[in-house]
Amino acid sequence: MKHLLAIDELDVADIHRLLELTDHMVEVNQRPNPKVPALRGRTVCNLFFEVSTRTRLSFETATRRLSGDVMTFTVSESSVNKGESLRDTVETVAAMGVDAFVIRHRSSGAPWQACRWTTAAVINAGDGWHAHPTQALLDAYTVRTELGRTGGFDGLRLAIVGDVKHSRVARSVGQIFAALGADVVLVAPATLLPVVAEHATSDRLDDIIGDVDVLYLLRMQRERMSEALVPNLHEYTERFGLTAERAARLSDGALVMHPGPMNRGVEITVDPAELPGSVIGHQVANGVAVRMAVLFDLLGSGGVA
Amino acid sequence: MTRTLIRGGRVIDATGERMADVAVEGGRVVDVGAGLGGDEVLDAGGCVVAPGLVDLHAHLREPGGEQAETIASGTAAAAAGGYTAVVAMPNTEPAADSRSVVDFVTARAIAAGRCEVLPSGCITVGRRGHELAPFAELAAAGVRLFTDDGSGVQDPLLMRRALEYAAGLDIVLAQHCQVDRLTEGAVMHEGECCSRLGVPGWPALAEELMLHRDLELVRLTGTPMHFLHLSTAGSVELVRAAKADGLPVTAEVTPHHLSLTDELLASFDGNYKVNPPLRTMADVEALRVGLADGTIDAIATDHAPHSPETKEQPLDVAPPGMLGLETALGVALAHLDMPLARVLAALSWKPATIAGVSDRHGGPIEPGGAANLVVFDPDERWEVAPARLASLSRNTPYRGVKLRGRVRHTLFDGRPTFRDGAVAT
Numbered sequence: 001m002k003h004l005l006a007i008d009e010l011d012v013a014d015i016h017r018l019l020e021l022t023d024h025m026v027e028v029n030q031r032p033n034p035k036v037p038a039l040r041g042r043t044v045c046n047l048f049f050e051v052s053t054r055t056r057l058s059f060e061t062a063t064r065r066l067s068g069d070v071m072t073f074t075v076s077e078s079s080v081n082k083g084e085s086l087r088d089t090v091e092t093v094a095a096m097g098v099d100a101f102v103i104r105h106r107s108s109g110a111p112w113q114a115c116r117w118t119t120a121a122v123i124n125a126g127d128g129w130h131a132h133p134t135q136a137l138l139d140a141y142t143v144r145t146e147l148g149r150t151g152g153f154d155g156l157r158l159a160i161v162g163d164v165k166h167s168r169v170a171r172s173v174g175q176i177f178a179a180l181g182a183d184v185v186l187v188a189p190a191t192l193l194p195v196v197a198e199h200a201t202s203d204r205l206d207d208i209i210g211d212v213d214v215l216y217l218l219r220m221q222r223e224r225m226s227e228a229l230v231p232n233l234h235e236y237t238e239r240f241g242l243t244a245e246r247a248a249r250l251s252d253g254a255l256v257m258h259p260g261p262m263n264r265g266v267e268i269t270v271d272p273a274e275l276p277g278s279v280i281g282h283q284v285a286n287g288v289a290v291r292m293a294v295l296f297d298l299l300g301s302g303g304v305a
Numbered sequence: 306m307t308r309t310l311i312r313g314g315r316v317i318d319a320t321g322e323r324m325a326d327v328a329v330e331g332g333r334v335v336d337v338g339a340g341l342g343g344d345e346v347l348d349a350g351g352c353v354v355a356p357g358l359v360d361l362h363a364h365l366r367e368p369g370g371e372q373a374e375t376i377a378s379g380t381a382a383a384a385a386g387g388y389t390a391v392v393a394m395p396n397t398e399p400a401a402d403s404r405s406v407v408d409f410v411t412a413r414a415i416a417a418g419r420c421e422v423l424p425s426g427c428i429t430v431g432r433r434g435h436e437l438a439p440f441a442e443l444a445a446a447g448v449r450l451f452t453d454d455g456s457g458v459q460d461p462l463l464m465r466r467a468l469e470y471a472a473g474l475d476i477v478l479a480q481h482c483q484v485d486r487l488t489e490g491a492v493m494h495e496g497e498c499c500s501r502l503g504v505p506g507w508p509a510l511a512e513e514l515m516l517h518r519d520l521e522l523v524r525l526t527g528t529p530m531h532f533l534h535l536s537t538a539g540s541v542e543l544v545r546a547a548k549a550d551g552l553p554v555t556a557e558v559t560p561h562h563l564s565l566t567d568e569l570l571a572s573f574d575g576n577y578k579v580n581p582p583l584r585t586m587a588d589v590e591a592l593r594v595g596l597a598d599g600t601i602d603a604i605a606t607d608h609a610p611h612s613p614e615t616k617e618q619p620l621d622v623a624p625p626g627m628l629g630l631e632t633a634l635g636v637a638l639a640h641l642d643m644p645l646a647r648v649l650a651a652l653s654w655k656p657a658t659i660a661g662v663s664d665r666h667g668g669p670i671e672p673g674g675a676a677n678l679v680v681f682d683p684d685e686r687w688e689v690a691p692a693r694l695a696s697l698s699r700n701t702p703y704r705g706v707k708l709r710g711r712v713r714h715t716l717f718d719g720r721p722t723f724r725d726g727a728v729a730t
Contacts, residue, residue: 008501087617107619108503109573128621130503171503194500195508 021293039068062291136172162218310343314354357389362605369398384722389677538591575623610698635708
């Protein structure tokens with residue numbers, strides 16, 4: 001594996017390898033001194049053309065725990081608009097000597113373009129509406145661990161609820177769960193679904209909520225209201241929100257997930273802390289371990305220990 | 306006066322084909338036959354000799370976009386592609402909505418001398434879609450085709466008025482069919498591929514709705530209309546039905562819509578971004594059928610140069626457009642399963658009629674006819690190398706692709722503008 005750009009560019013063996021590596025990284029993170037020398041002398045540049053403090057911190061922490069050096073380059077929209085191109089930025093930073101770029105960009109495809117202008121490894125930390133493979137890996141890892149499904153997700157029922165159309169998380173999560181054998185259903189009104197969906201779809205959460213093993217809620221962005229995609233947030237919550245009534249219908253052992261940050265009162269009206277199946281906090285913790293696994297897989301040498 | 310001889314070619318025009326030498330003198334064909342002589346000989350062995358190609362749709366970018374193309378470089382590209390006449394699109398800066406811009410384009414083209422440039426005019430002032438451009442004034446300056454290309458005329462009342470006012474001026478209104486509200490932020494064809502790539506889609510419906518509106522306006526007003534770069538199977542069906550009803554409409558298709566699909570965007574390479582976007586194989590096949598059965602009259606390049614730095618931007622930011630003049634013939638011969646004469650009709654004599662220049666382009670190759678000619682090897686396979694293109698820009702979608710059919714010589718007004726595979730200086 002030279003880059004990590006999208007889940008649909010991985011084969012199932014790659015996914016299993018990364019998830020197994022994550023097990024090792026979780027073990028590293030539980031040590032009193034959670035640090036290994038695997039990336040010593042390696043430099044990872046976080047190139048964030050779109051603000052995402054959580055993802056950036058997660059990658060920075062992962063790099064440091066592997067003893068790699070971190071450069072962080074946060075480009076505000078305004079300075080990009082002043083004329084420096086993606087190519088100039090990538091080539092300039094590459095000239096300083098980096099082994100990997102972690103790229104977040106508002107435009108779908110930007111990490112693929114970056115690959116043409118550098119010989120360093122490129123990790124996609126989220127591009128446009130397109131892909132967010134480390135989020136998908138950490139979500140798959142979370143389910144694998146919580147449900148003890150190390151062999152795969154055959155027969156597992158996953159519902160992804162919300163604004164699938166504009167969500168890189170939904171695309172990547174749907175792909176990784178399907179690749180591991182799960183049955184994926186996208187739950188949203190047609191206005192929030194891609195015109196051609198990769199998975200089964202439904203616009204009735206109530207019809208399926210009692211049957212799912214994992215309920216994955218997406219963030220509902222307020223600006224979608226102005227685009228006439230849903231009439232108003234109240235109606236959205238009525239039809240697609242995780243309300244107390246719906247939470248009560250979840251089957252025993254069903255997991256509730258969310259990539260964060262949550263819109264309380266919109267996609268979820270119950271306190272996730274009071275939901276027995278909520279693993280939202282575990283998702284964040286696993287994020288560091290998954291990113292360590294990815295960095296190690298792309299750049300590491302020697303053993304994990 | 307120099308007598309130029311095109312020796313040993315297979316002459317094909319609208320009247321048929323024969324093996325013959327063609328002698329040219331003083332801008333005219335003076336003799337067609339066997340064993341002719343001349344002062345200057347152009348070898349046409351193994352080649353087709355045909356009327357020069359006519360492009361209904363080229364963006365030459367001058368004035369205002371000279372970093373991407375100039376009239377000199379664009380007409381060099383035209384000569385390299387076998388063209389002797391190109392219609393220059395009016396979306397320059399300033400736009401061609403006044404006599405001064407039209408006269409400027411004409412003068413620059415005459416100075417360059419590589420092909421005839423037919424300036425088109427805007428339908429609306431500044432292409433802003435609010436007021437009609439002065440059709441009669443521009444027609445008096447030689448403008449025949451009027452379009453707001455780059456965008457469509459959104460306002461149905463304004464479009465109706467344009468068609469009503471144009472009646473009797475012997476001009477043709479040409480529409481870029483796109484309902485803007487349905488394509489806001491759109492980057493590529495709306496379908497399976499854009500859904501997978503997380504890229505905003507440009508639905509076929511946005512083209513077909515405006516096409517349908519305009520066909521009904523033609524039915525209402527009786528004014529002829531031309532439809533630019535049709536890209537969908539639905540559009541072919543609409544035009545087919547309109548022609549069956551006897552409506553005075555013509556249509557064009559680009560080489561790229563006859564050969565490429567939206568799957569190419571999976572590379573996120575801005576060179577595959579174009580407006581209207583590359584669509585599906587089903588659309589490509591419907592367009593080929595439409596061209597073969599005459600529903601679509603002409604192949605037009607929509608040659609749209611853009612500098613590399615603009616095309617290297619993220620896909621949603623990069624401007625749409627592809628080079629076309631130098632590859633159109635090679636793409637057409639590589640991808641179309643049509644008799645050679647039918648392909649040439651779509652590239653030469655039919656567009657010449659639509660552009661109103663059939664007195665000097667696309668006509669039969671016979672004594673007295675204008676010496677605007679192309680000589681090409683219909684079987685030569687060649688690989689497109691962007692660095693070797695005559696255009697100032699490099700945004701061809703055929704980088705490294707093998708095409709079939711290569712221009713050897715182009716003669717404009719009796720003079721070689723492209724000779725033995727190189728632009729004549």
